[in-house]
Amino acid sequence: MSLRGYRDSDMPFVAAIVAEALHEHYEPSLYGSLSAEWPQGFLIAADARDVPVGFLLGVNQVEREARVLMFAVDRNHRMQGVGALLMDAFLLRCRDRGYRRTTLEVRVSNATAIRFYTRYQYSVIDLLRAYYSDGENGYQMARDL
Template identity: 45%
Template structure:
């Protein structure tokens, strides 16, 4: 069986048009070009792309967080709809949490639509717990958001958690003939 290489790496200015395509496919245009440019320029932002030479668009997904004091505020975890249910979202979330850990951040937080049960399930697998609810958070339809968080990322046992996640993710990806490569 031949594995298809997946690379997760920081976005560059050359990747912005692909980021807009993924954004449009996943969110209907959440951020515009200027917003992505600001994210690239900010030293407090991690903006990662999930790439494969297998796809004509090359970028299959992306993830982003803002480093705020000792917290990673995850703003985007997006996988192009053509590649859902193959473990790519887990690979992106893992990569974001690994980057947050490497930055010395203590915890991570995010908002997610209450109706997005697939994403909520993914976040729970990574130890996220519900911290609250933001009523009418989403402007497009007034839907509520759950506020999720996870902590203790700088505790010694978190390195073992990262290693376990890495193994689990690589096993899941291989079932879909993907192989994760970090750059």
């Protein structure tokens, strides 16, 4: 498994992971434009054939803060440390930039992700009512750096 930055040719692979894991569809151009804003914040985990199997897309919308906008690993590659590789590298890059904290949102029903984030010392700071388009509540979680 290798970690690298996002390339335009990754778009269909990233979109497929998003569709399956996050049940969302985003404009394909979103990935390229967010990558241009903070290239080091968009991490791709690729297999031996350089095909993306997971990614973490971070953005910087609040001063000295990073927000994890999307984070997912392909179903067949979960529980093998890919998520940890991505999150470890992301937190390092945030510290390199002098950020004070990172935030994210997660569905209240997503026990797997909440457990993962809790292990990474994220904690719930807010309940976001009807945050998701299907009406589900979200938690906002944060971690100081």
